[in-house]
Amino acid sequence: MPANLTPDYFAAEKEYRAAKTIPEKIRALEEMLAIMPKHKGTDKLQGDLKRKISRLKMEARRRPATKRGYTYYVKKEGAAQIFLIGPPNTGKSRILCQLTSAVSEVADYPYTTRKPLPGMMNFENVQIQLVDVPPVSNEHRVAWLPGIIRNADALLLIVDLSREDLLEQVETVTGELEKSRIRLIGKHLEEDSDEEMLHLRTLVVGNKNDSPGAEENLQVLKDLYAEKFPLVDISAGENSNLDKLKRELFNLLDIIRVYTKSPGKKPDYDDPVILKKGSTLADFATAIHKDFAFKLKFARIWGANKYDGQKIQKDHTLKDEDVVELHI
Ligand SMILES: Nc1nc2c(ncn2[C@@H]2O[C@H](COP(=O)(O)OP(=O)(O)O)[C@@H](O)[C@H]2O)c(=O)[nH]1
Numbered sequence: 035m036p037a038n039l040t041p042d043y044f045a046a047e048k049e050y051r052a053a054k055t056i057p058e059k060i061r062a063l064e065e066m067l068a069i070m071p072k073h074k075g076t077d078k079l080q081g082d083l084k085r086k087i088s089r090l091k092m093e094a095r096r097r098p099a100t101k102r103g104y105t106y107y108v109k110k111e112g113a114a115q116i117f118l119i120g121p122p123n124t125g126k127s128r129i130l131c132q133l134t135s136a137v138s139e140v141a142d143y144p145y146t147t148r149k150p151l152p153g154m155m156n157f158e159n160v161q162i163q164l165v166d167v168p169p170v171s172n173e174h175r176v177a178w179l180p181g182i183i184r185n186a187d188a189l190l191l192i193v194d195l196s197r198e199d200l201l202e203q204v205e206t207v208t209g210e211l212e213k214s215r216i217r218l219i220g221k222h223l224e225e226d227s228d229e230e231m232l233h234l235r236t237l238v239v240g241n242k243n244d245s246p247g248a249e250e251n252l253q254v255l256k257d258l259y260a261e262k263f264p265l266v267d268i269s270a271g272e273n274s275n276l277d278k279l280k281r282e283l284f285n286l287l288d289i290i291r292v293y294t295k296s297p298g299k300k301p302d303y304d305d306p307v308i309l310k311k312g313s314t315l316a317d318f319a320t321a322i323h324k325d326f327a328f329k330l331k332f333a334r335i336w337g338a339n340k341y342d343g344q345k346i347q348k349d350h351t352l353k354d355e356d357v358v359e360l361h362i
Pocket residue numbers: 121122123124125126127128129139140141142143144145146147169241242243244245268269270271272
């Protein structure tokens with residue numbers, strides 16, 4: 035018997051797939067269960083959903099925020115939230131200080147950073163939130179860390195090029211996070227048979243490229259990981275290659291900037307509308323006002339020496355730095 039699932043059901047399922055936290059997942063699954071038609075054809079599916087819900091509820095109970103029962107939450111600001119993760123002493127706090135106006139304690143001994151510290155980084159006309167956190171290590175686990183990392187849009191994995199143990203630095207972090215069902219991936223989305231595994235895009239940053247031996251160590255890092263991850267080497271201490279780091283991070287996010295324009299006026303380049311790559315004119319209109327996609331009569335577009343004010347349809351795919359004039 036066909037299940038005859040409704041569009042509402044598929045919308046809830048989509049929400050479930052996008053959910054990052056256990057409570058979000060439970061909420062979406064309960065919604066799916068509530069709205070699905072109940073008949074013989076859906077018996078098996080109902081059973082599956084109920085099992086998933088009880089498994090997640092059990093997991094939520096097993097994983098209280100911390101022993102003392104508190105956890106941190108960093109409110110997202112700007113176009114994306116990026117966590118700086120890595121082994122102890124690799125320069126995470128120094129990088130936050132260089133790229134944002136936040137002041138994070140930098141020290142030559144491990145575990146100086148004890149709680150999350152956010153700061154805003156400018157990349158051209160986009161604001162991106164960076165969050166400094168305690169190190170990921172297998173000697174000293176921070177119970178609340180995986181929980182807040184799950185909320186990230188992407189990660190910077192900071193490793194230390196003054197040390198030779200690049201393999202160990204990377205694998206310790208990836209191994210620890212996998213235990214918390216977080217998998218670091220590069221540019222391309224990966225299939226995963228484990229549906230509880232969260233995939234987070236990651237840029238690998240080799241810091242301290244000013245150090246003796248850094249060049250050879252960077253080569254080792256590239257040999258091991260350049261195929262899998264985008265990779266950049268910097269010196270936070272000497273302020274070198276930081277612009278490249280910002281550009282690579284922006285590329286990793288898969289977002290585009292679209293500028294609004296009023297008829298007869300110049301575009302507003304200071305305040306881009308941030309959209310996912312692949313977004314259409316309809317998405318842009320909705321981002322400005324929820325009714326605009328419906329009300330839209332037509333739109334004109336200007337962009338990287340391609341269009342010159344030509345009219346476009348709602349399904350037109352926008353590119354980074356296009357300029358759009360909406361006619362409502
Ligand atoms: N040579 C060099 N030292 C650095 C660089 N970045 C950070 N450090 C030093 O590495 C140590 C650890 O830095 P910190 O930012 O506290 O590392 P965290 O534990 O990852 O937050 C400090 O002594 C920093 O001065 C760099 O680019 N070059």
